[in-house]
Amino acid sequence: MRGSKTGRPIMALFDLLGRRWALRVVWELREGPLHFRALREACGGVSPTSLAARIAELREAGVVAGEGEGESAGYSLTEEGRALLDALGPLAEWADGWSKRTAKRG
Template sequence: MENGDAFDPNCPTRLILDRIGDKWSVLVVLSLREGPRRFTELRDAIGGVTPKVLTQTLRAMEHDGLLTREVFAEVPPRVEYTLTPLGQSLHAPIRSVTEWAERNVHAVLAARAAHAG
């Protein structure tokens, strides 16, 4: 199988980059790293995401094979989200980028401020 070419505007690699470059997808991967979580646990862990946007993100990630959604036959129904092996494989690169952002946030904000004024 041939690898994709992200610089080719017709390459589906760009769709994948859109998914894994989305801030909510990144935070879901980081939040699910330690194991399954329920919707409210994810929402609370991520912070600042609306239920609608989180639902859309989770559905898209499930569609892309990055996580699974399991419904337990309980009253009320319990739903858990878990990273698939493919989703787990994203953790290391996402963690690296996140750590870079956390280390460099002040430098980036200073550069923005310098250009704004």
């Protein structure tokens, strides 16, 4: 499994999503398709080279689909990408509670 020396799918997923801008790309596509330029603006601060690399990796993983080339290309989440967002929902809820609990300590 790419990105995992253990061969465990969860470790490969964490490796993929842990790459700079990868999770942000998935998050910004949650509302629907975006063209490259709009996706870059939504991500704020990502270089075109880094964004193109993350999109290519997410496409290879089957999480993002794309149409076209260059600045006019449009990207969207695949069914697999939508399922990933659904799976991240409980983690987001946990993170909200964790944030509140840790804020009380500080």
